[in-house]
Amino acid sequence: MKEGNVISEDFLLGNERSKILYHEYARHLPIIDYHNHLPPQEIAENKKFSNLTEIWLKGDHYKWRGMRALGVKEALITGNTSDREKFMAWAAIVPATVRNPLFHWTHMELKDPFGINSYLNKNSADAIYEHCNVLLQQDKFSAQGLLKHYQVEMVGTTDDPCDNLMYHKQLAESDFSVQVKPSFRPDKVLLINKPIQFKQYLDGLSDVSGIPVNDLGSLVFALRNRVDFFHTNLCSISDHGLSALPLTYELTDAERSEFEQFLKTDGAEFSNPDAFAGYILTELCKMYHERGWVQQFHLGAIRNNNLGMFNQLGADSGYDSIGDFKHAERLSAFFGNLSLTDQLTKTIIYNLNPADNEVFAAMTGNFADGNLKGKMQFGSGWWFLDQKDGIEKQLNTLSNLGMISTFVGMLTDSRSFLSYSRHDYFRRILCNLFGSEMESGLLPDDEKWIGEIIGNICYYNARNYFDLKIKI
Template sequence: MERFLSEDFLLNTAAARQLYHGYAEGMPIVDYHCHIDPKEIFEDRRFENITQVWLGGDHYKWRLMRSNGVDERFITGDASDREKFQKFAESLPRAIGNPMYHWCHLELKNYFGYEGVLNGETAQQVWDLCNEKLQNDPAMSARGLILASNVAMVGTTDDPCSDLEWHKKLAADQSFPVRVCPSFRPDPALNIHKPGFVEYIAKLGQTTGKTLDSVEAVCQALSERIAYFDENGCRAADHGLDYVMYREVSSEQASETLRKALAGQAVSREEAEGYQTALLLHCAREYKARGWVLQLHFSCKRNPNSRMFTALGADCGYDCIAVTDSCSATYALMDALERENNLPKTVLYSLNPADNEWIDTLLGAFQSSEVPGKIQHGSAWWFNDNKIGMTQQMESLANLSVLGNFIGMLTDSRSFLSYARHEYFRRILCSLLGRWIENGEYPADMEYVGGLVKDICTNNAVRYFGL
């Protein structure tokens, strides 16, 4: 029987063990998409206790606790940090087969040296151990955790109206060698059909000093912000879409829709799609001109529990996989940009794993010599970043495209401990490749396959994002 979380965790063949320990394990991390606050990096935030660094803002853990019947007071409510940690510790052992169980124990082992198991009985021991280290070890700060994780680059997610103050300060700080790049996230300017749109257009207008009463004016404002982000090291943009849309309309039609929304009138789905398509095309052209990467996240159902959305707001752990027909629109969007030679490097992430195969066939229709794997199938995202989801995504990519050009894992997280997920991914990657070698499905040329492993772990992303 294999010991839990041994050094060969998930590495069930000799080839897998050789690939992981010989090639993957020491590679730097390029975390090109996350939600870490750059201010916390610059100020080198320290955490008083394990709850602050582990449970605060982590909707994965919140969902697990709710599924165990834990009262909301111990999740997002006014219970003490110690009480919240206890309730999580009591819930975790029931999550057998959930990647959360693996992530948590990898984090406890890697950052705190704890090699036991967390449960209700051990909670006090773990609480004391972690808090002693957080409070007394100088390396247990935001910067220290990043450096200890061998991170080479952090790609944050940033509002177009941001002044990027903390990115500028980090770029000027020679004492911190990790590259922290902003990423352009213009969703509020595109979400014409959602609450807060009118207020956001006013904010964008104030930021750029423009009157935004036409689609041309909004596009120009976004162009100015894109140029500003580019001057400050941005390498990528990210669009979080309910679904991918493509509906060509004239500039006047899109502007009329904008004016309706600004006047407080409801816009139809068709009108919203026309406006969104106009802005998406414009932004993509700007990204292409600057060599940026366009990331599209889609097929997520946001906040289906209206009662809890009213009580807690967004990003509290209530989102779900959505079944959307994004396939035809994605083809049309990319074709429109390709016809103009304006298709940027693009990463596609669907929250619905049923989309894997059509995404992987789309890749082959729009590749170019610009960079190997110009169009990417993004790493298994959110509800899919588990052993089965990662394996399925990579097997589909290998079956229908070129796995060796894959840009690999990202955390998509708000936690400074989430870099353990890169280890989890790398072990799963090496297990998959090792199985193919052991089965005689690929030559046992360990040096060559090891090079592929290094590329997928780090080197492909470095090339792809122009780092």
């Protein structure tokens, strides 16, 4: 395979106006990563990674799926083989990922931050592995060093309501310039259809809140306690990962009484889990509105499809997929109910099925209130859709059915400190889209005008939307 200049300075930029927009208005802007899954402990402790496998392959479900599809044995993915062997297995199949976004992401992540701009394959693997491992021992390649390198201003981690936020407190009191904010992710409190796990979770919620949960009122009170705790620790964002929003949001008197009995009875199942989830989620959304938070809904995944591997590896191991749930009626009913009492806070909705793009984009327009620009957001291409085609489709749908000039832009939604190249990837795609339409006459050939819109989408809209006070 030919070695050489893999990721050029003008990568993905197809014309002169695209290049100007990117290099002059997007490239050097800071990053606001308002939703990711980075471990706050690793940031607080300023973790140094022992080798390239640890920082790059462990926990990366995208790469795991690719390796499995290309016949790599599980022992070389999640098994007990050495980190070097796992990296060599990955390097050997990278050429076969061509036209998959993994091919571009891999080489972008090698170029920035490691300065490697040649192809990764079985012949180059040894040299690349050793080169990166040496760099990873330097301070600038630690967890905090990498965040500074990528000019990250805010990191929004994903945190369970029962978390004590110890590492967020540590970071808030430190002189680390990047703001690391918790996000409230209460998914487990909605899973009443899994009674054993649900009751175990409520035991933990009771312990951490100091409020025994024995009925519906005490559950809401305990959740309010945790929302308040998160709020005092700089949280201003919630996130919810659901297959779909609940269709109902009220419980009958009989169901309220049933819930109390359900908590007392081993082996009991609750008769209307959708209504329970809708009621609790609605109460939470009212709390978010009261505090001025932004709420996010990641919708449409069907998880843990491979039951055999789920039994071996557990959740989040690369066996989730795009679902085909019906969303329009549920989105309308849920947000419409909150609008009745003017308790719908700033909201971002993300879909996983591209067939739902127009449904989601159109739905956001129903709940704009004329007071806050961009209050309702059709979120960026997520998970299976954060590749070039998915990003372009999301941008085009938002442009056609909403106002792209108010868009809050990209996020990593990643567990990897090397995923910040995704922001650069997004910015290049965005600039190429706008630049191409300037070239063809569909957009004004006004560099300053369009450049300002590009800058807003890449950075300033998010800074204003999340009301960030950047640490100096």
